[in-house]
Amino acid sequence: MVSISNTSSLYVNSPGEKTHAPGKTKIMTALRSLLEDKEFVSITTAEIARTAGVTEALIYKYFHDKRDLLHQVLAEYLGVMIARAETDVRGIKGALHQLRKLIWSHVNMYADNRVFARILLLEVRNYPDYFSSDAYQMVKHYTNFLLALIEKGVEEGSIRSDIPATAIRQVILGAIEHACLPGIIFNYAIQTDELSDQLCESIFNGIACPD
Amino acid sequence: MVSISNTSSLYVNSPGEKTHAPGKTKIMTALRSLLEDKEFVSITTAEIARTAGVTEALIYKYFHDKRDLLHQVLAEYLGVMIARAETDVRGIKGALHQLRKLIWSHVNMYADNRVFARILLLEVRNYPDYFSSDAYQMVKHYTNFLLALIEKGVEEGSIRSDIPATAIRQVILGAIEHACLPGIIFNYAIQTDELSDQLCESIFNGIACPD
Amino acid sequence: MVSISNTSSLYVNSPGEKTHAPGKTKIMTALRSLLEDKEFVSITTAEIARTAGVTEALIYKYFHDKRDLLHQVLAEYLGVMIARAETDVRGIKGALHQLRKLIWSHVNMYADNRVFARILLLEVRNYPDYFSSDAYQMVKHYTNFLLALIEKGVEEGSIRSDIPATAIRQVILGAIEHACLPGIIFNYAIQTDELSDQLCESIFNGIACPD
Amino acid sequence: MVSISNTSSLYVNSPGEKTHAPGKTKIMTALRSLLEDKEFVSITTAEIARTAGVTEALIYKYFHDKRDLLHQVLAEYLGVMIARAETDVRGIKGALHQLRKLIWSHVNMYADNRVFARILLLEVRNYPDYFSSDAYQMVKHYTNFLLALIEKGVEEGSIRSDIPATAIRQVILGAIEHACLPGIIFNYAIQTDELSDQLCESIFNGIACPD
DNA sequence: AATGAATGAGAATTCATTCAT
DNA sequence: GATGAATGAATTCTCATTCAT
Numbered sequence: 001m002v003s004i005s006n007t008s009s010l011y012v013n014s015p016g017e018k019t020h021a022p023g024k025t026k027i028m029t030a031l032r033s034l035l036e037d038k039e040f041v042s043i044t045t046a047e048i049a050r051t052a053g054v055t056e057a058l059i060y061k062y063f064h065d066k067r068d069l070l071h072q073v074l075a076e077y078l079g080v081m082i083a084r085a086e087t088d089v090r091g092i093k094g095a096l097h098q099l100r101k102l103i104w105s106h107v108n109m110y111a112d113n114r115v116f117a118r119i120l121l122l123e124v125r126n127y128p129d130y131f132s133s134d135a136y137q138m139v140k141h142y143t144n145f146l147l148a149l150i151e152k153g154v155e156e157g158s159i160r161s162d163i164p165a166t167a168i169r170q171v172i173l174g175a176i177e178h179a180c181l182p183g184i185i186f187n188y189a190i191q192t193d194e195l196s197d198q199l200c201e202s203i204f205n206g207i208a209c210p211d
Numbered sequence: 212m213v214s215i216s217n218t219s220s221l222y223v224n225s226p227g228e229k230t231h232a233p234g235k236t237k238i239m240t241a242l243r244s245l246l247e248d249k250e251f252v253s254i255t256t257a258e259i260a261r262t263a264g265v266t267e268a269l270i271y272k273y274f275h276d277k278r279d280l281l282h283q284v285l286a287e288y289l290g291v292m293i294a295r296a297e298t299d300v301r302g303i304k305g306a307l308h309q310l311r312k313l314i315w316s317h318v319n320m321y322a323d324n325r326v327f328a329r330i331l332l333l334e335v336r337n338y339p340d341y342f343s344s345d346a347y348q349m350v351k352h353y354t355n356f357l358l359a360l361i362e363k364g365v366e367e368g369s370i371r372s373d374i375p376a377t378a379i380r381q382v383i384l385g386a387i388e389h390a391c392l393p394g395i396i397f398n399y400a401i402q403t404d405e406l407s408d409q410l411c412e413s414i415f416n417g418i419a420c421p422d
Numbered sequence: 423m424v425s426i427s428n429t430s431s432l433y434v435n436s437p438g439e440k441t442h443a444p445g446k447t448k449i450m451t452a453l454r455s456l457l458e459d460k461e462f463v464s465i466t467t468a469e470i471a472r473t474a475g476v477t478e479a480l481i482y483k484y485f486h487d488k489r490d491l492l493h494q495v496l497a498e499y500l501g502v503m504i505a506r507a508e509t510d511v512r513g514i515k516g517a518l519h520q521l522r523k524l525i526w527s528h529v530n531m532y533a534d535n536r537v538f539a540r541i542l543l544l545e546v547r548n549y550p551d552y553f554s555s556d557a558y559q560m561v562k563h564y565t566n567f568l569l570a571l572i573e574k575g576v577e578e579g580s581i582r583s584d585i586p587a588t589a590i591r592q593v594i595l596g597a598i599e600h601a602c603l604p605g606i607i608f609n610y611a612i613q614t615d616e617l618s619d620q621l622c623e624s625i626f627n628g629i630a631c632p633d
Numbered sequence: 634m635v636s637i638s639n640t641s642s643l644y645v646n647s648p649g650e651k652t653h654a655p656g657k658t659k660i661m662t663a664l665r666s667l668l669e670d671k672e673f674v675s676i677t678t679a680e681i682a683r684t685a686g687v688t689e690a691l692i693y694k695y696f697h698d699k700r701d702l703l704h705q706v707l708a709e710y711l712g713v714m715i716a717r718a719e720t721d722v723r724g725i726k727g728a729l730h731q732l733r734k735l736i737w738s739h740v741n742m743y744a745d746n747r748v749f750a751r752i753l754l755l756e757v758r759n760y761p762d763y764f765s766s767d768a769y770q771m772v773k774h775y776t777n778f779l780l781a782l783i784e785k786g787v788e789e790g791s792i793r794s795d796i797p798a799t800a801i802r803q804v805i806l807g808a809i810e811h812a813c814l815p816g817i818i819f820n821y822a823i824q825t826d827e828l829s830d831q832l833c834e835s836i837f838n839g840i841a842c843p844d
Numbered sequence: 845a846a847t848g849a850a851t852g853a854g855a856a857t858t859c860a861t862t863c864a865t
Numbered sequence: 866g867a868t869g870a871a872t873g874a875a876t877t878c879t880c881a882t883t884c885a886t
Contacts, residue, residue, distance in 0.1 A: 023866070041252055045860055055868050057862080066860065122396075126249075178393045185333075185392065234849065256877060266851050271878060445845070463674060467881055477847050479883080488881065544818075548671075600815045607755075607814070656870065678856060688872050693857065 024062040026052040028073050035115045040070055040123045071133040074124060077116040078138040081109050085145065095153030096208060102149060103176065103203075104196040110180045111190035118184055121177060143169060160207055168207050175199055235273040237263040239284050246326045251281055251334045282344040285335060288327040289349040292320050296356065306364030307419060313360060314387065314414075315407040321391045322401035329395055332388060354380060371418055379418050386410055446484040448474040450495050457537045462492055462545045493555040496546060499538040500560040503531050507567065517575030518630060524571065525598065525625075526618040532602045533612035540606055543599060565591060582629055590629050597621055657695040659685040661706050668748045673703055673756045704766040707757060710749040711771040714742050718778065728786030729841060735782065736809065736836075737829040743813045744823035751817055754810060776802060793840055801840050808832055 020028070030052035034043045045066055049056040063069040088105040089098040110117040120139075124130045150168050153159030159168065179199055183190040241263035245254045256277055260267040274280040299316040300309040321328040331350075335341045361379050364370030370379070390410055394401040442450070452474035456465045467488055471478040485491040510527045511520040532539040542561075546552040572590050575581030581590070601621055605612040663685035667676045678699055682689040696702040721738040722731040743750040753772075757763040783801050786792030792801070812832055816823040 021866070057869080058867060060861065061867075177397075181393050181396065182389045232849075268852080268879080269850060272850075277877070443845070479848080480846060482882065483846075599819075603815050603818065604811045654870075690872060694871075699856070
């Protein structure tokens with residue numbers, strides 16, 4: 001269980017990524033750290049700068065505005081998430097088993113990275129410029145990856161073909177969200193193994209072909 | 212299914228009672244209406260006043276501050292909720308059946324009044340002065356009512372006596388919250404009947420005495 | 423030592439005055455009472471009304487504005503002061519002895535009525551509309567009375583004629599003020615007898631004719 | 634007689650020291666200048682900013698709030714006062730002669746710097762956060778310096794040892810205040826030499842040992 | 845004689861953002 | 866690569882005052 005804390009840099013988790021300028025890193029780390037305790041709107045740029053040990057102006061060297069900073073922090077998490085997801089399903093036979101692993105991996109990501117989950121599920125959605133951000137592109141990349149898995153399952157004959165693959169994807173993502181959200185909001189611990197098992201049971205019940 | 216929309220006045224102000232101080236009503240209605248679309252923190256007093264068609268200063272004639280306004284809006288909803296709850300369980304025999312009805316009534320209240328649910332579950336909790344508000348007193352009144360029902364069930368022998376009644380109450384309220392929250396946050400429709408059935412099934416499983 | 427407290431009505435001291443409407447009296451009494459503890463600028467009309475047990479609007483029935491209220495409260499005190507002064511010097515022989523009594527009376531008025539002293543010495547002077555108020559007319563009446571006394575002394579030959587009577591008046595008033603002010607500001611007790619003796623000694627030294 | 638007018642910069646900012654942050658200086662100068670004519674409470678931040686030729690927001694970059702600005706202005710004056718006091722007593726033989734000089738220096742400071750005197754004697758005392766300000770620390774530093782002088786006098790045998798040194802200090806400071814206050818409030822000129830002579834005469838009468 | 849309802853102007857303070865260096 | 870100085874627009878809240886009833 002490798003978490004992305006605000007103290008560890010993310011490079012550990014995303015070795016392929018280019019190293020940021022130290023100032024930029026400090027700023028992103030500062031925001032991550034602040035997001036542990038309060039919501040984005042009530043974090044000020046002054047606070048971020050102070051926490052990072054840089055000046056406010058530097059934020060605007062590296063980020064277009066405060067929300068862009070949030071999006072880049074999110075993107076970093078998403079990079080990790082995608083890399084893990086793609087690794088996690090390798091060496092597993094059968095689309096349904098891969099799907100199970102992916103769901104586990106997704107839940108686990110939320111369980112280990114509250115800040116990430118909160119950004120993705122709560123902070124970012126209401127504001128339209130999110131949908132033109134890089135982060136949003138990465139989310140699309142991820143969901144495409146999930147979609148491809150589902151389609152492979154359909155081809156294989158392990159997933160029902162009478163429901164559109166995109167609808168199945170919707171169910172899966174909705175279910176994960178639904179299950180993790182209260183824990184994220186009220187700071188419960190999320191029991192990855194247990195929760196993802198339950199999820200798979202109820203999801204697979206509806207989408208899998210009986211063998 | 213009688214909802215408390217922002218256009219209909221709340222029962223509290225309904226005919227029979229002297230509906231004086233139109234300004235106060237307009238302000239509360241305005242806030243309810245704005246809460247449909249955005250969260251409390253990002254609603255400004257200027258916006259509330261504009262929507263209500265009054266001046267900002269008037270807000271402070273009737274409410275101690277912006278959060279007091281929120282609390283009074285919440286209190287109005289709670290008044291309705293409590294009145295309904297107390298009516299709804301009447302004429303029902305057996306604590307467990309009453310409890311089932313109360314759960315239904317609670318879920319139904321959330322289903323019909325998103326704004327209410329959002330205030331109660333998301334807006335109000337983090338701010339300490341909520342806990343000294345009238346609204347909080349009403350919540351306590353409501354949860355006491357629920358507790359009494361549980362205790363009656365214990366006396367009757369229909370609810371287990373080996374779990375403290377207060378713990379049972381906690382489970383019930385937690386379960387309702389857990390089940391309704393995603394719908395409230397993401398604006399899904401909440402299917403009252405279906406959802407409350409599921410809730411009762413899993414809750415009663417744990418708390419009811421086998422007959 | 424008869425003080426004008428905020429509880430006793432002033433009529434006791436100024437029997438000839440017409441009785442105010444009860445609301446008006448309540449308002450003036452309220453302001454007097456509030457002035458015991460805080461300065462005029464930081465007393466709000468809402469506070470005055472609340473203390474008086476009337477509505478804010480009523481203030482504007484009886485007073486042109488907040489400062490007018492202050493001026494009328496001051497005028498009431500001045501009425502008492504003038505009445506006393508005129509009484510106090512009666513039955514005393516010799517202008518210099520009358521003057522001594524008047525100084526005593528003046529100091530005594532400050533000693534017993536902090537609120538009065540504060541209004542007169544600290545609150546009203548900076549604001550120009552004071553100088554067109556009735557209160558200011560009363561002050562002029564009082565200082566004319568003092569001037570007349572001095573002139574009588576000059577005529578009598580007990581007060582020097584080589585200094586203009588108005589200059590002498592200036593010295594007397596300045597000295598009283600000078601002596602009482604610290605007590606008024608820092609809430610020392612003012613020892614009327616002792617203080618007025620000292621004042622007379624130093625003043626008379628300069629203005630009296632040697633006999 | 635070097636006065637600290639609002640046009641001359643204070644020593645603190647004088648050549649030699651790096652006079653950076655012109656905005657901060659402009660704001661402090663602006664407040665000093667406004668305090669010549671009106672009291673602190675009736676000076677608005679907007680007015681200060683306008684006078685300084687900066688925006689209101691800048692005030693809050695350099696000062697915690699409006700009162701902190703006042704305290705920093707006061708502290709600047711106190712810096713000068715302390716420096717002068719410590720210089721002024723040097724080269725003087727005998728604690729009593731030093732004390733006489735210190736009293737003169739103190740009165741002179743008030744005489745030359747009305748604004749300073751007004752802040753110290755009238756504006757800051759009522760507000761509790763003054764007592765946790767740097768300015769208050771400097772006042773304590775100054776009064777400790779005075780106390781040390783008195784104690785030296787006691788040791789020397791030139792000041793009575795049967796009155797506690799702190800009580801003597803109280804008398805001295807009270808007397809200075811008492812003597813200067815009317816002039817400060819009503820804008821009389823303070824005659825430093827004459828006034829400090831009088832003060833010393835009456836004070837020394839009570840505290841000095843007959844030789 | 846008194847009130848309830850409402851207001852306009854302005855108060856201090858906050859915050860994301862810009863720009864010359 | 867980073868900063869110090871400065872800002873404009875907004876935010877919550879206050880207060881003396883008015884007016885129809």
